[in-house]
Amino acid sequence: FNDMLRGEISIDWSQVDLQVLLKADGMPTYHLANVVDDHLMEISHVIRGEEWINSAPKHILLYQYFGWELPVFCHLPLLRNVDKSKLSKRKNPTSILFYQRMGYLPEALLNYLGRMGWSMPDEREKFTLAEMLEVFDIQRVSLGGPVFDVEKLSWLNGMWIREELSDEQLADRLQDWALNRDALMAFIPFAKQRMETLSDIAPLGSYLVSGMLPITADQLISAGIEEDLLMEVLQFSLWRLEAVQNWQRDSIFEALKRVADAMGIKLKPFLAPLFIAIAGNSASISVMDSMNLLGADMSRARLRHAIDVLGGIGKKKLKKMEKAYQAIG
Incomplete structure (x- = not known):
């Protein structure tokens, strides 16, 4: 088939798998729904990532079977991380x-x-x-x-x-961006109880208007959890928080408590390294309140940063951790 950007593309049929078009319940699979939807929407150009190149023959056949005019196909290169791996939220925030x-x-x-x-x-x-x-x-x-x-x-x-x-x-x-009344009003109820002078607001809330915090591995380790277990606490918390849809304090608390209970760690020591990852120290307001104020994307990014500060997780170790995480539900 012809690609707008790449010219003529040939794919061996051995690379094209047999495709189920309708599920047992009568619902269409993606490939059928995609072609029908594009046709009904009168899509003239299909511009998508290069990972869909091998699916193009299936889609073209469907257009031909239905007797519909083919759109122009254009498959773009994928964005990469600095190490040339496919862009993913594990290495670069994608939100x-x-x-x-x-x-x-x-x-x-x-x-x-x-x-x-x-x-x-x-x-x-x-x-x-x-x-x-x-x-x-x-x-x-x-x-x-x-x-x-x-x-x-x-x-x-x-x-x-x-x-x-x-x-x-x-x-x-x-x-x-951040230095406004709404942002202050969200933080003041927490800061007020810790303030003696107006200037106290700056050190109390600086982490809320910062990017990645300059934390160290020693700070995280000083939270009191053994290093291998510490990595699991951070990664398991991250995975659980990535599944939280309704980002507010109670949902965050429930997600973290479930991980702590499943790992058999009391909540206070479990949360200690999260305080450091999220706020830079253990003397901030509740880590759940901090996450709620920071928002989901920044909170998750800071947990990933803390994992990187500890040296990151290799592929083999990550697979073991995934199994362990699945085991605790």
Whole structure:
């Protein structure tokens, strides 16, 4: 079949598996539903990731069986981590809300995403969405897997802050981002009980307007849990919290307590390293309240950061931990 970006693509039929189109209950599987939906929506161009290339022959056959006109197919390269592995939340936060919470400008993030596998004709790195639209040509997309590098994004974001925002505009952005009345009102009920002077608000709440905290392995280990078990506490907590849909204090507490009970650890020592991972020290407000204020994406990212600070988890060890996690339900 012909691909808009890659030209003629040939796939050996041995690589195309037999596909169930209707389940026993009469419900269509993805492949059938996808083709029917695209046709009924009058989709002219199917632009998707390259992992769908091997499914294209199935979809083309379905179009032919139904007697429908084929759309134009275009399979784009996948985003990669710095180590060239497929982009995943294990190595790079993939939620757009995380980058908003970190303080990246929308313009800078759009600019950076626009550079993923594509470049301006004049090769300049900083450009607006309007400037990109003026000259965009999908044929300029490179087939080499573009690397999503947070350090490069931060560099570009800094350029936008310094070159595009006046001091007044930067003050407005900071206020809209986090330094506003709503954010203060959410934190004050917790901070007020710990304050003796107005200046106490800064050390009490600085972790709420920070990115990844400068914590150390020694800090995490000092929480009192043996190192191998400590890694399980952090990873099991992360997995459980990734399943929490309704992100609020009671749901967070229930999720963490279930893990602590299943691991046979009393709640107070179980939560100790989470305090450090989330707030940078063990003297902050309740870790559940902190997570609620930070939001799901930042909280999960800080747990992943704490795991990385301890040296990370290799593939073999991760598989063992997955089995152990499944065993505790």
